[in-house]
Amino acid sequence: MTIEQNLKGRKVILHDMCLRDGMHAKREQISVEQMVRVATALDAAGVPYIQVTHGGGLGGNSLQHGFALASNEEYIRAVVPKMTQAKVSVLLIPGLGTMKELQSAFDCGARSVHVATHCTEADTSPQHIAFARNLGMDTSGFLMMAHLNDPEGLAKQGKLMESYGAQTVYITDSAGYMLPEDVRARISALRDVLNPETEIGFHGHHNLGMGIANSIAAIEAGASRIDGSVAGLGAGAGNTPLEVFTAVCDRMGIETGVDLFKLMDVAEDIIVPMMDHLVRVDRESLTLGYAGVYSTFLLPAKRAAARLGLSARDILVELGRQKMIGGQEDMIDDTAMTMAKTQGHFDSQGALILPG
Amino acid sequence: MSKKIKCAIIGSGNIGTDLIYKLKRSELLDPVWMVGIDPASEGLERAYNLGLKVTHEGIDGLLPHVLADEIQIAFDATSAYVHAENSRKLNALGVLMIDLTPAAIGPLCVPPVNLESLASKGVMNVNMISCAGQATIPIIQSVSRVQPVDYAEIVASLSSRSVGAGTRANLDEFTFTTSDALVRVGGAKRGKALAVINPADPPVIMRNTISCLTEAKPDMPAIIESVHQMIEQVQKYVPGYRLVNGPVFDGNRVTVFMEVAGLGDYLPKYAGNLDIMTAAAARTAEMFAEQILSGQIKLNAEEVA
Numbered sequence: 001m002t003i004e005q006n007l008k009g010r011k012v013i014l015h016d017m018c019l020r021d022g023m024h025a026k027r028e029q030i031s032v033e034q035m036v037r038v039a040t041a042l043d044a045a046g047v048p049y050i051q052v053t054h055g056g057g058l059g060g061n062s063l064q065h066g067f068a069l070a071s072n073e074e075y076i077r078a079v080v081p082k083m084t085q086a087k088v089s090v091l092l093i094p095g096l097g098t099m100k101e102l103q104s105a106f107d108c109g110a111r112s113v114h115v116a117t118h119c120t121e122a123d124t125s126p127q128h129i130a131f132a133r134n135l136g137m138d139t140s141g142f143l144m145m146a147h148l149n150d151p152e153g154l155a156k157q158g159k160l161m162e163s164y165g166a167q168t169v170y171i172t173d174s175a176g177y178m179l180p181e182d183v184r185a186r187i188s189a190l191r192d193v194l195n196p197e198t199e200i201g202f203h204g205h206h207n208l209g210m211g212i213a214n215s216i217a218a219i220e221a222g223a224s225r226i227d228g229s230v231a232g233l234g235a236g237a238g239n240t241p242l243e244v245f246t247a248v249c250d251r252m253g254i255e256t257g258v259d260l261f262k263l264m265d266v267a268e269d270i271i272v273p274m275m276d277h278l279v280r281v282d283r284e285s286l287t288l289g290y291a292g293v294y295s296t297f298l299l300p301a302k303r304a305a306a307r308l309g310l311s312a313r314d315i316l317v318e319l320g321r322q323k324m325i326g327g328q329e330d331m332i333d334d335t336a337m338t339m340a341k342t343q344g345h346f347d348s349q350g351a352l353i354l355p356g
Numbered sequence: 357m358s359k360k361i362k363c364a365i366i367g368s369g370n371i372g373t374d375l376i377y378k379l380k381r382s383e384l385l386d387p388v389w390m391v392g393i394d395p396a397s398e399g400l401e402r403a404y405n406l407g408l409k410v411t412h413e414g415i416d417g418l419l420p421h422v423l424a425d426e427i428q429i430a431f432d433a434t435s436a437y438v439h440a441e442n443s444r445k446l447n448a449l450g451v452l453m454i455d456l457t458p459a460a461i462g463p464l465c466v467p468p469v470n471l472e473s474l475a476s477k478g479v480m481n482v483n484m485i486s487c488a489g490q491a492t493i494p495i496i497q498s499v500s501r502v503q504p505v506d507y508a509e510i511v512a513s514l515s516s517r518s519v520g521a522g523t524r525a526n527l528d529e530f531t532f533t534t535s536d537a538l539v540r541v542g543g544a545k546r547g548k549a550l551a552v553i554n555p556a557d558p559p560v561i562m563r564n565t566i567s568c569l570t571e572a573k574p575d576m577p578a579i580i581e582s583v584h585q586m587i588e589q590v591q592k593y594v595p596g597y598r599l600v601n602g603p604v605f606d607g608n609r610v611t612v613f614m615e616v617a618g619l620g621d622y623l624p625k626y627a628g629n630l631d632i633m634t635a636a637a638a639r640t641a642e643m644f645a646e647q648i649l650s651g652q653i654k655l656n657a658e659e660v661a
Binding site for chain 1: 507509511513516521524525526527528531532548550551552553554555556560563565567569600601604609611613
């Protein structure tokens with residue numbers, strides 16, 4: 001049987017990330033008005049879930065991760081009343097966001113949450129997953145940087161999240177490093193251990209151009225939820241471009257319930273004109289995928305490189321070598337400064353006054 | 357001074373076990389008891405092999421022995437949820453409580469910042485905040501004593517192996533207690549604490565990035581001097597407390613990048629987060645022990661309501 005025949009008639013739930021992951025690509029500078037405009041258009045195209053927060057999710061506003069133009073509450077409160085069918089979701093990374101912020105997001109109308117941990121640290125999420133379930137939210141456990149754990153390890157971590165109450169467990173390719181076979185093995189391992197009613201999701205990044213192929217591989221192996229973003233607006237080379245993925249699903253007979261042409265129009269008419277830089281596979285985002293580095297590190301590494309006269313690619317490769325993970329954005333400047341010091345840019349005191 | 361104050365350690369996880377080694381080296385403190393709840397706990401076995409008396413029956417297994425064994429100081433390395441009860445029971449017997457959980461029912465203590473003022477007040481419960489708090493608040497205070505700090509933010513990166521089950525299951529308490537202490541002890545007007553747990557193997561050393569937004573333009577020479585002075589103070593009890601980069605000045609933002617290497621007592625040197633917590637707790641207890649031994653303070657059994 002061909003893949004097309006295998007997957008014909010399969011139902012997949014799409015989850016758009018351009019108003020959360022896309023915040024990374026916009027340095028958190030998407031306005032409330034823009035969020036409402038994008039979310040309204042996505043809702044009209046039939047996208048069932050739309051994530052809306054700071055790029056780092058709840059609690060993300062910080063020196064570490066940047067300050068958005070508005071609070072998470074302001075964004076959610078503005079978007080939710082405009083939705084005719086879509087549910088608004090949020091991201092919560094324990095250690096950054098807390099249950100207080102989740103309650104607040106719920107009070108503003110968010111009804112779905114990705115509770116995210118690094119792929120080996122699921123046991124930092126029991127409070128938050130249980131709390132989300134108690135609120136009645138659609139609750140996913142989200143295992144980030146999943147290329148850094150093997151299929152058996154991920155199966156154990158996913159099983160933990162399920163035991164805390166997660167209704168969906170995600171394999172999250174934060175570095176855009178995985179190849180279809182990596183995805184298939186990981187999703188299959190999860191499918192083998194999770195309860196039949198627990199769904200599996202896949203969140204890809206397009207750093208090696210594999211977002212679509214990886215998402216299809218995930219569905220083949222049993223995933224029923226796919227994250228992407230219209231026009232790929234997301235960290236690194238962006239997420240799986242949702243309109244492209246939808247077109248591929250249509251061709252394969254996978255049912256998304258989303259209007260392809262409307263989605264194409266959102267991409268072309270709204271999202272692309274919003275971009276500060278063309279989100280695509282370029283030298284630095286390709287480095288992320290090739291070296292297995294957290295996609296969000298892209299812009300801060302470029303900034304540090306420009307300030308200190310270094311190559312962003314060198315910084316990213318070094319961060320990969322040091323096995324830095326999501327949330328360690330402070331280590332980008334630190335690593336860049338240490339690299340610059342070894343190249344003789346600083347005095348022995350280590351005190352530095354940045355220009356501008 | 358040959359006499360030592362006898363101590364009990366409650367909790368046989370990473371922190372409690374590391375604490376045994378710190379107390380055994382002290383000239384003022386003598387660890388006598390370790391309390392756990394799991395007979396198979398590795399920490400209890402170590403404690404036993406190091407000559408401590410042990411019980412796996414929790415705090416109630418210790419209480420009958422407190423007076424006979426002259427326990428005067430107890431360290432609680434369990435969890436925020438059971439600390440209040442532990443503290444109430446031991447305070448009732450006149451035992452001073454050093455709290456290493458995020459419960460924070462007593463005053464918060466960071467030794468180089470406020471230990472002296474606390475020790476003279478005769479409090480019966482002192483809270484050590486968190487490893488991240490111990491590693492970052494001295495730096496915040498070294499900036500805020502130069503000029504007002506509107507906002508302080510810290511990022512603590514911890515090796516996965518060094519973060520115990522209690523902290524993992526209750527990460528929000530860690531976040532709340534630490535954030536609150538950046539303000540109350542660090543002297544910033546607002547504060548936010550972020551934690552990242554990194555599983556890399558070989559394990560990564562504890563890193564802390566401290567950022568302060570000063571209200572006015574930062575007085576760079578004064579801040580640089582103050583930061584360096586403070587680092588020396590912390591190094592007296594945590595020799596592996598080291599400046600990696602900074603202070604970096606960017607507008608009103610002052611950023612300091614630290615690493616903390618431990619002594620390698622229980623876990624290897626990467627786990628500086630254990631050491632800075634246990635070393636700060638031991639130093640705090642020593643300050644109280646000195647005052648007990650010299651008769652400056654007297655521990656009284658509290659009336660139980």
